[in-house]
Amino acid sequence: MNTATKLSGFALGLAAVFGAAYGVGQVAGPVAPAAETRHDTGDTAHDDPAGVSPGHADAHAPAGVAAHLPGGLLVSDQGYTLTPLAEAPAGDFVFRITGPDGRPVTRYDVAHDRRMHLIVARRDLSGFRHVHPEMAPDGTWRVASPLAGAGVWRAFADFTPTGGPALTLGVDVIVPGPLEARPLPAAATxxxxxxxxxxxxxxxxxxxxxxxxxxxxxxxxxxxxxxxxxxxxxxxxxxxxxxxxxxxxxxxxxxxxxxxxxxxxxxxxxxxxxxxxxxxxxxxxxxxxxxxxxxxxxxxxxxxxxxxxxxxxxxxxxxxxxxxxxxxxxx
Incomplete structure (x- = not known):
């Protein structure tokens, strides 16, 4: 987003926009060459000696697509899906992870002292937060909304379901309101x-x-x-x-x-x-x-x-x- 943009015409609140297709298109297009990235799970059972682990592939995706996607570009991977809840109270960010059986996941391994790491970033990279939601017994995760200001945000859920793979799932979320895109700061030291x-x-x-x-x-x-x-x-x-x-x-x-x-x-x-x-x-x-x-x-x-x-x-x-x-x- 290189020009000033206004997001309006929405009621106050958050509207989830699933961005899996967008991420796949971007990684395959001219923005950046498709290549395997690394993602540190924080769990010694999964970590490799360099402190990073391979990106996670979707077992049901066509060969050559999800098999080499970096973390966070998919909303659903290996049967697990990130679903923000539209009915969340104002001021809260609420979501669930559903498993291969379609039910909310309720058991997670602890990685770096937490069972869930939620990281959000505005798509122009001018906003960033790293928070840790609390889970209800039914598998619903809740945290005071970390989305500060209008814009399109990417929410990353970083977790390891017990008995499953370490994953990072991502979804786009819109915060309505006037928005002026900000350029990426120049490199320095x-x-x-x-x-x-x-x-x-x-x-x-x-x-x-x-x-x-x-x-x-x-x-x-x-x-x-x-x-x-x-x-x-x-x-x-x-x-x-x-x-x-x-x-x-x-x-x-x-x-x-x-x-x-x-x-x-x-x-x-x-x-x-x-x-x-x-x-x-x-x-x-x-x-x-x-x-x-x-x-x-x-x-x-x-x-x-x-x-x-x-x-x-x-x-x-x-x-x-x-x-x-x-x-x-x-x-």
């Missing part, structure tokens, strides 16, 4: 968040494991006492511009393992599926608040001299739970 500076080192390569190191400082001094958040010193989500292909990785080592320092550097091994522009979101916890540093990274093509970079970003934390700036936060 640092981001500032609530007085913290995060610097990025490393050049990602398409189709190969790339080492990215993010270093946190405050007032010019390195932060060496990062606090664990969801069982790690940092979480990194990458979304590809255009189709919002999803990549979620976690850092090398773990708090309390006797070898991983609590900062200032947090190192990740990530595999980007193809050349192009990506938006990276680093979650880290310090002073009992979770913050997000945001980066635009350009993944160069073969033979390109382009390097990764990060724009400046700002956010306001909420003690103990994350930060509450519109469109950027945690729960």
């Amino acid at each position: 640092s981001a500032t968040v609530d007085g913290y500076t995060v610097t990025l080192a490393g050049v990602p390569r398409p189709g190969h494991a790339s080492e990215l190191t993010l270093t946190v400082s405050r007032d010019g001094a390195p932060v060496t006492d990062l606090q664990p958040y969801l069982g790690a010193y940092g979480h990194l989500v990458a979304l590809r511009r255009g189709d919002l292909a999803y990549l979620h990785v976690h850092p090398e080592g773990a708090p309390g393992d006797g070898r991983t320092p609590a900062g200032p550097a947090v190192t990740f091994s990530a595999e980007f599926p193809a050349a192009g522009a990506y938006r990276l979101y680093l979650d880290f916890r310090h002073g009992d608040a979770v913050r997000t540093a945001e980066f635009t990274v350009v993944v160069p093509g073969t033979g390109d001299a382009a390097t990764a970079g990060t724009p400046t970003a700002t956010a306001t934390p909420t003690a103990g739970a994350g930060h509450g700036a519109p469109g950027h936060g945690h729960d």
Whole structure:
């Protein structure tokens, strides 16, 4: 979306728009070449040695289509379907995951301290939140709506049903109202968040494991006492511009393992599926608040001299739970 657009004529509330076909069309078209991505499940039973796992294929899809789709592009995969509930009360985001038998799934494995990770991003990548819904006994997940402001948002449900595959399902959701699209920030080499500076080192390569190191400082001094958040010193989500292909990785080592320092550097091994522009979101916890540093990274093509970079970003934390700036936060 490159021009100002108005979304109007809707009643107040949320309207779910299933975007599986859109995602397939984008990944097969000129926005970005189709390629396999990686997705970290956070479950040691599924993780590979590099800290990332293959994208998940739809067993019923035609060969060469879903078999190589990155995570988050499908609303339904391997018999599991993400269904937002239109009857949700105002102010709540409510959804279910139905299984191969058509019934709501009620049993999930814990991955990174939670059974469900819900990540939402506006399609122009100007808004982002990572929250954790609560499940009712009937399999209904509910959370205060993380969708801040008008626009088309992509909601990613990241979970592992007990006895099933680790999955990331995605669906588009519209928030009605006037909207002016925002351009993707230019690449740079640092981001500032609530007085913290995060610097990025490393050049990602398409189709190969790339080492990215993010270093946190405050007032010019390195932060060496990062606090664990969801069982790690940092979480990194990458979304590809255009189709919002999803990549979620976690850092090398773990708090309390006797070898991983609590900062200032947090190192990740990530595999980007193809050349192009990506938006990276680093979650880290310090002073009992979770913050997000945001980066635009350009993944160069073969033979390109382009390097990764990060724009400046700002956010306001909420003690103990994350930060509450519109469109950027945690729960």
